[in-house]
Amino acid sequence: MPRLQELYTRYRDQGLKIVAVEASRDTERSKKFIAKKGLSFLLLEDRTEDPVVGGLFGVHAFPTSFILDASGRILYYHLGFDEGDEKKIAGEIRTLLGE
Amino acid sequence: MRSRALLAASVVLVLAGAPACSKKTTPGQTEAKAYKEAKSAYYDAETPEAKAVIAERYLAEFPGGEHAPAFVRVEVENRGTRLGEKQRALDTVRAALQATGDPGRHLEIVLTAYPLAKELDQPLDLTAAIAQVEKERPLSYDENGSIMEVAAKHRQWQLLLQRADAALAQATPEAVRADNPGRKLGPAKLQHKVDGRAAEAMTYKAWALANTGKPEQAEELFAAARKRTPRSFLGLSLVPVALFEGRAALQQGRLDRAMELLAPDAVMGGDSTAMAYLETAWKKKNGSEKGLDDYLHKMRRVLSREAADFTLPDYQGEEHTFSKELGRVTLLAFWFPT
Numbered sequence: 279m280p281r282l283q284e285l286y287t288r289y290r291d292q293g294l295k296i297v298a299v300e301a302s303r304d305t306e307r308s309k310k311f312i313a314k315k316g317l318s319f320l321l322l323e324d325r326t327e328d329p330v331v332g333g334l335f336g337v338h339a340f341p342t343s344f345i346l347d348a349s350g351r352i353l354y355y356h357l358g359f360d361e362g363d364e365k366k367i368a369g370e371i372r373t374l375l376g377e
Numbered sequence: 378m379r380s381r382a383l384l385a386a387s388v389v390l391v392l393a394g395a396p397a398c399s400k401k402t403t404p405g406q407t408e409a410k411a412y413k414e415a416k417s418a419y420y421d422a423e424t425p426e427a428k429a430v431i432a433e434r435y436l437a438e439f440p441g442g443e444h445a446p447a448f449v450r451v452e453v454e455n456r457g458t459r460l461g462e463k464q465r466a467l468d469t470v471r472a473a474l475q476a477t478g479d480p481g482r483h484l485e486i487v488l489t490a491y492p493l494a495k496e497l498d499q500p501l502d503l504t505a506a507i508a509q510v511e512k513e514r515p516l517s518y519d520e521n522g523s524i525m526e527v528a529a530k531h532r533q534w535q536l537l538l539q540r541a542d543a544a545l546a547q548a549t550p551e552a553v554r555a556d557n558p559g560r561k562l563g564p565a566k567l568q569h570k571v572d573g574r575a576a577e578a579m580t581y582k583a584w585a586l587a588n589t590g591k592p593e594q595a596e597e598l599f600a601a602a603r604k605r606t607p608r609s610f611l612g613l614s615l616v617p618v619a620l621f622e623g624r625a626a627l628q629q630g631r632l633d634r635a636m637e638l639l640a641p642d643a644v645m646g647g648d649s650t651a652m653a654y655l656e657t658a659w660k661k662k663n664g665s666e667k668g669l670d671d672y673l674h675k676m677r678r679v680l681s682r683e684a685a686d687f688t689l690p691d692y693q694g695e696e697h698t699f700s701k702e703l704g705r706v707t708l709l710a711f712w713f714p715t
Contacts, residue, residue: 293705300712309692322689334685336610340713348705351681355611356647374706
């Protein structure tokens with residue numbers, strides 16, 4: 279999550295939005311975490327038993343990321359979020375912002 | 378199914394347990410408690426050195442412990458790969474192997490450290506590790522899957538063929554149920570798992586056949602795997618059939634077919650292996666990298682898909698509709714519970 283915040287801070291002025299969906303189990307704990315880490319992008323909570331929205335996007339593991347263009351088309355899918363992944367995702371975002 | 382699903386499982390396994398706090402471990406505590414604390418400390422650790430030290434501490438105290446394979450993985454990744462202290466990592470692994478009486482754990486450690494040991498020219502005996510398990514019980518599907526992955530990488534075609542046949546025999550509802558005791562699996566989920574197993578086993582068998590002079594049989598099996606594989610929302614196969622079929626086509630010089638097979642995983646899946654082979658195919662066909670970027674760009678547009686819309690509350694309880702939140706570029710992330 280802090281890595282997402284870094285991405286957001288770096289690219290939000292150029293038009294990047296981040297929407298994070300969390301299959302929440304503990305709202306209070308999440309709220310504390312968000313405040314502690316200073317997360318300022320949009321965080322949504324999916325509290326359904328078998329997360330409905332994850333199902334809609336065929337998400338079968340966490341973390342999974344999708345990158346979308348301005349018209350809402352998914353142009354990139356990525357599973358995991360390790361150090362190398364971060365660069366890859368940032369690269370994709372830069373490419374799209376530059377179009 | 379296994380390579381990606383397991384990768385996914387390990388992401389969740391290692392990271393899902395949120396850290397409460399990281400206390401120092403004291404001697405005499407139970408392994409379960411030590412594991413809980415080590416996991417929590419691992420979650421907080423920010424450098425490869427810190428992660429490796431956590432693994433080494435656990436392994437020094439419980440070298441044959443239940444969670445030794447997981448910490449061997451941490452050690453190999455951090456001490457071995459990231460810090461490049463390969464011999465030290467392998468020495469830690471060997472100590473854990475010697476202390477491990479459980480054949481299943483032994484096999485798991487051998488598989489995890491196999492590439493590292495091979496690189497250092499001090500190979501681990503995979504065949505013996507398999508035989509040890511088989512003295513007690515048949516291998517599980519996941520074990521066969523991990524062996525297939527290692528055998529494919531190290532070009533051990535006979536082992537790959539043998540394990541692919543064993544894995545294929547486990548692509549049944551009964552075998553899936555037996556491997557998931559106590560878990561409720563509806564008919565759709567069950568079929569999804571059976572199909573995933575079948576497609577993965579066929580993929581690896583086809584890859585072995587393609588490399589042992591049987592290209593026609595390989596092609597037939599690849600086609601069957603492609604039909605059978607479960608696919609993601611974006612239409613990507615959840616088993617690496619496109620990657621291996623693409624590589625087989627590349628080996629045979631069928632460059633257009635190779636590119637067609639590799640492109641979806643490369644551009645939509647962010648699969649760097651698929652991308653590397655796609656680049657090779659492109660250069661063979663066109664003599665240089667020229668035009669590749671345009672091609673990738675075009676493929677991205679062709680393969681893209683409109684996102685589904687949804688409405689969910691934020692942490693203040695206010696509802697948001699996703700389609701109204703789009704920016705010039707939007708990153709939609711599905712996160713594990715913090």
